[in-house]
Amino acid sequence: MNSDWQDWAVALVMVFTLTRIAYLCYSFFRQAKKNKNPCANCASGCALKDQLEKKRQECKEAKPLAKKNCCG
Numbered sequence: 001m002n003s004d005w006q007d008w009a010v011a012l013v014m015v016f017t018l019t020r021i022a023y024l025c026y027s028f029f030r031q032a033k034k035n036k037n038p039c040a041n042c043a044s045g046c047a048l049k050d051q052l053e054k055k056r057q058e059c060k061e062a063k064p065l066a067k068k069n070c071c072g
Helices: 002-033 045-062
Strands: none
8 A cells, every 4th residue: 555655656756757858848849940049048068168267267366376395
């Protein structure tokens, strides 16, 4: 009897997940059909790379340079 409600819970989660995936696919192709760019709200690889390089540069500028000690 305990496993009965667990089976229903798993089935409900699976149905929700499949419904969400189907909706996302539908909305992607609907936007493509309307000649809209479906990836307009997505971050491109180049934009992410530019953001990473900018952040690295900011960290280098903010971090003080440590003095090297040759005598250990």
